Amino acid sequence: MLSVWISLLLFCPAIVRTGNVLVVPVEGSHWVNMKIIVEELHSRGHTISVVQTIDSWYIKEHSPFYTAITVKSESGFDEGFITELIAKLLEIQRNGRSPWARFKLEMEQMEAASVMHIKGAQLVEHMFEDKQLMQSLKDAKFDMVLTDPVILAGVMLARHLDLPLVFNVRWTTHGEGHFSIAPSPLSYVPVPGLELSDKMSFSERVLNVCVYCFTKFHLSQYVVPHYEGLMQKYFSQDSFMSLFQRADLWLMRIDFVFEFPRPTMPNIKYMGGFQCKPAQPLPPHLEDFVQSSGEHGVIVMSLGTLIASLPQEISEEIAAAFAKLPQKVIWRHKGERPASLGNNTLLVGWMPQNDLLGHEKTKLFVAHGGTNGVQEAIYHGVPILGLPLIFDQHDNLFKIKFRGGSKILNIFTIDRESFRQGIEELLNEPSYRTNMEQLSRLSRDLPMKPLDYAIFWIEYVIRNKGAGHLRSESYNMPWYSYYSVDVILLLLGLLLIMILTFVVLVKNLCSCVCRRIKRKRD
Template identity: 85%
Template sequence: MHSVWITLLLFCPAIVFTGNVLVFPVDGSHWVNMKIIVEELHSRGHSISVVRTTDSWYIKEHSPFYTAITLNMESGFDEGFITVFISKLLEIQRNGRSSWARFKLEMEQMEAASIMHKKGSQLIEQMFDDKHLMESLRDAKFDMVLTDPVILTGVMVARHLDLPLVFNVRWTCHGEGHFSIAPSPLSYVPVPGTELSDRMSFRERVLNIFAYCFSQFTLAHYVTPYYDGLMQKYFSQDSFMSLFQRADLWLMRIDFVFEFPRPTMPNVIYMGGFQCKPAKPLPQHLEDFVQSSGEHGVIVMSLGTFIASLPQEVSEEIAAAFAKLPQKVIWRHKGEPPASLGNNTLLVDWMPQNDLLGHAKTKVFVAHGGTNGVQEAIYHGVPILGLPLVFDQHDNLFKIKYRGAGKILNIFTINSESFLQGIEEVIHEPSYKMNMERLSRLHRDLPMKPLDHAIFWIEYIIRNKGAAHLRSESYTMPWYSYHSVDVILLLLGVALIMLLTFVVLVKTLCFCVCRGIKRKRD
């Protein structure tokens, strides 16, 4: 009898809940992350539709993993815009590291965000005004929207179509995602960009509060004004912030092995390092080059998706330092090769970064501090020599330095000697390698892989048509109720009435006593 049941179980098809998922990604390095999730969902039988614009440069129109919905519109987030923007940021940093330069850097980023959100709001309005497009999205019967909330298109479309909403997130247009959804006490939760830890002095807490106020100021002046008209026209019952806070699930691309501990919420699912995987064999020409390093090993250098080359004078200093090392170097570099390039350095347009970091001969990762590269270095236990450039890179590398797993250099003030000294310190000081290997062990010690964890929760949303039971309804409360201002005022009022009553009683009693004493004397 038991054998019959076993046979039936083996031959009966498993019950699989496949869904129809609408994806609104952000181009560039953000798409590199989103693409991993899209491909994994496709491998599990889900139908994926990815919305892109005509100026997309990473998100291809044809793919075996998804059906592209190409809007005959421009997002403004194109390769040309990003290239010019980053060039401006690098130029500001090259000209100084003063407080004024830092302020100019922040303002340049806010101006770029302003342009991006202006074009983004126009894109959303064009979509909503295209009745045929919106009707086709409704008719497709999507089960959920998966989006990167740096851009608001997916957020607003999900609300407009009344679909469950899942974020692939670290950043929103407001800044770091947690600040939009979870309690964030500024006494020990550092604002990104401040390069502070969760152990702040009084002066640092003052700086942290100032940084938070500045971030709220920039949000109010450079982001929300572009969406006021859309909110009034389409979402008059919602506040701008509530569109984010009503999301069913936040897939957060962080790991508390790396991040500082902080309050969180039930619908925040952590998947830091979900893109990491065991190293595969290298292409033969790279394997031969790596093996030729002998006992000295290899140094890997990459500055990420957006920055493939540096100012020529900086590249010359770095190349001169590499030439003095016994290690072999694989450097992702585009543009004119430095004249000081040594025979031990191989320049490549592209590299299998994960596979190189996982190679036994890799000693150091020279990196700009992007989230993907940092997570891969942690996964493989490779210490970092950091050269932060823009965005969150300074903050990411500060955390690596704080954990004792890397060292940071200012790329615009280094010379060949200081760069050489930094490389040799990270290679020969055992604590860097030991601390990074400890982070790697902690990161890997999980009940299930981060990507599997993320996919489970996406499918949970599909099966259950959302996850409202995990979502705090605090976003429906006015600010004075959320912060209990009305309760505090009531209690203060009651206390004041009681105090006044007590004072009146005491004065009355004193008056009566005084009158009684006076009568006795008379």
């Protein structure tokens, strides 16, 4: 028996190799899914340290799963700032959907991003100048950094400490992650936010190219300038983009059941739906409420972690529409109780969303379109009535609508009748449920669970001290080399020389012939 255990230890090093992981997360819903990975790593014996700032609101200082490293600086992603920003964005949208309103919306988001990057750069500066903190991080001998690149702190910290870097990513500091690392032909790869598919008309392709150029302008004006001082001081040999592109692994929180097909890279690993799992029994009071729905079933409504409540007049219209339905409704709602609320509607401050979506009596999910909720709806095959509000929510819901599993309404123009009609269309038209169930089957038909897949690759980086062999060398190339501009100019130069040489030869030949003809005539 002893020899068997010795053999296992010798020939299965992956089983016993645990690591020391430094996690630099992002607040809000981003932490909700990062926490799942942290807890799973902890369950497998890894030691986890999580960086938090003094304005953290989701990331707790004390946890059984990790040790917190508190940095006495602001992240720029604090609750007050985000709440105020969302209120401004909602107010702009309430005032109309004209081109001017859209422009104001984009400008407000750019200005907010600029403020966040200023604070983000200050956070990095504070960390790097705190000699005691940096020494303690070096002494901890971390095996890798796991970070969400929506903020730059983890990216720069990994480079400064010379540690392998793994991203839990869909978005980076400067946009959707693929555009930073993978070839992205604009002829069939839509820029996020445009609600375009991979089948674009000519006019849509023109729009796609123009918006892509605008995002590049936004990056150069509203993001990069805030980090130029840090880049010159600490990373003079690197470009801004190369800090991202040198990451060992990109764990993408999507898959190609959700995303449109596009080029990818060897160090991009897809873990879409990693937070999804089979439904667990509901708390008794919720189970009783669900069972009381009878054959009509239940509608679940949630607008995510960042939207505490809607404007009261909108809540009243939604509540009145729910009151006319035969279904029971469970609504995550933290605002003032609507006066039009019916007896069939239960307001809750928190809900076990995954377990409710997986319940056999759940017929419909009314949602804002956050990635976590959309993935859970796909996993459980529940149609979505989309009420997108901000950020990537419109785009997420469009992808489900394109596949026939969702209907989208403008939350700022709906009334009780249009909202009720939208619900009834989804409930009465079988194709919505059929299409979502097909997406569910595709999302589950995998050789291993997405969370296990993600953990395997994190442990792969720990075991092998990085994954540089999967990383493209494009990050080391200047733009003119990446796009072969220098090669094209050389070939064009050679072609021009050949053409000029040919022209000179022909001219000289013609001149000689003309002289001979003239001599013969003379």
